[in-house]
Amino acid sequence: MTEDQEIIRIAAKGDGVAADGRHFARTAPGDMVKADGTIVQGPHHVVPLCRHFGTCGGCQLQHLDEISLAGFVTDRVVNAAAGQAIEVGELLPTHLSPPRSRRRATMHAMRVHNGAVIGFREAGSHRIVDLTECHVVAPEIFAAIEPLRGFVARHAGKGNLDIELTLVDQGIDCSIRNLTLEGLAATEAAVELAQSAGFARLSADQGYGAETMWEPEPATVTLSGVATPIPVGSFLQATRDAENVMVADALAWSQGASTIADLFSGLGTFSFALSKKAKVLAVEAAREQHLACKTAAGVSGRPVHAMHRDLFRNPLMSNEVGRFDCVLLDPPRAGAKEQVGQIAASNVSRVIYVSCNPSSWAKDARKLVEAGFRLEKLRPVGQFRWSTHVELTSYFTR
Structure with a gap:
């Protein structure tokens, strides 16, 4: 390198990227990389709080200030959409979970x-x-x-x-x-x-x-006021604050729907919230989580019908999807290729997609756009603070 380079962004795995495309570990936007390799810290580089940072694999981004950390989370989501040529109607404020909030x-x-x-x-x-x-x-x-x-x-x-x-x-x-x-x-x-x-x-x-x-x-874990049995090893949103933001988005975007399908529903994180104003079909493949949701629905009297079904091998078909006013899905990191194909082929007009992987989400979102959907709202979520793991909520209509 013959001249100084400025770090202009953070790559997906957490390295800083200089203007010439080279990667430098534990650098922040605004840092300068001198010709001899020396790093001159810029205004967005902060002193990491934890003595284990740099050794422990739990955090990769503790050296970023709040502005750069939020920018990283936002860019991961926005760039994923752009990579599939998906136009974003409204980009909502990025949510970052605070320190010491992981449950x-x-x-x-x-x-x-x-x-x-x-x-x-x-x-x-x-x-x-x-x-x-x-x-x-x-x-x-x-x-x-x-x-x-x-x-x-x-x-x-x-x-x-x-x-x-x-x-x-x-x-x-x-x-x-x-x-x-x-x-x-x-x-x-x-x-x-x-x-x-x-x-x-x-x-x-x-x-x-x-x-x-x-x-x-x-x-138990209380989900929207419903005490739900929690089997050993069950999935749970990593922080309460991020769960609250995601649930609030789902409630706002499903307003007016009287029947909702909650796919990959887990314990019922979204089902019990949505059931306050709609009838909900909660579909989950993990048997113990399905039974926990079913039990909690029965005890609480909420209008949640729990269905045990593997949506990878046996997705809801287009005619089944079409019976609902709105569909919400929150699949694993691999996305929901087969299920999204059935949603795209159905006549449903509202889809809420919660994702823990912007890359697989963008591929699925492309299918929805090609089927006539428009991405109305998109919110980046960083509930795994200081890590490169990014989540999002999104709302599609047609």
Whole structure:
């Protein structure tokens, strides 16, 4: 490089991109890269809050200020639409979840000669960063790390453990995979851990599926006022604030619809909100989540009909889709190619698409546009703060 270059944007994986197209790790827009490779920090480069940043793989963008972080999330979504030549009617304000708001996280742990390590993995490595602080997860989740560290040090066998921590109505739901409990003492110690740490539930997978070891009362998560059973390992939006924004968008965009199909509905995050003013068909392939939604609908009396159906192998057909005033879908990262094809072929005129992958969303959105839909509204959502994982809500009409 023979002359200074300015960092003009952040690439999808978090590197700064200079005007000549070269990538530089942990740089921010406005930074200058000198001819000798020296980085001169610009006005959007801030001091990372966490001592583990740069090693821990949980965050890639903690060196960006709020303006640049929001810009990154926005650009990921807008560029995905532009890449498929999709015109955006109205770009709504980007939502960023605040620090320490993540209500679910999967950590890793391992017994070592002098105790145990527990935390996220290093970027591009299986090595575990032993967390002493975290500015992403909710304080209740971080508080669970220390008692878990002591338990792993005394009772875990060889190899890595995966520990899922989720904040539910009753407290922390802790699920440990790859845990082998040898003897009665270890089993009793696990129960004592749950009691002393105040866990809402403790489950362990010793190779035969998750087994609940402690659950003094059924674990639930409240969705739009409905206490819903939450099976071990269930999907839940990462932060409450992002869930509230997404639900508010869905309510606003479905206004006036009397029948709504909620596809890939999970526990019913959107179904129970939409059922306040409409009849909702909640379609989900995961059996336990489907049954949880069905149970909660029955107890609450909400007009939600839960259907167990694999929408990848057996999507709602166009004539079935056409029976509804509005369709909402929130598929996994792979998108919903087959289901979107049936939606495009139907006569439904309103579609709300929530996505956790702008790339697969854009491909599906292209099919809707080709079928006569217009992208009316689009909102970028950054609920995985300081990571490169980006989500969105979108509204299509025809």
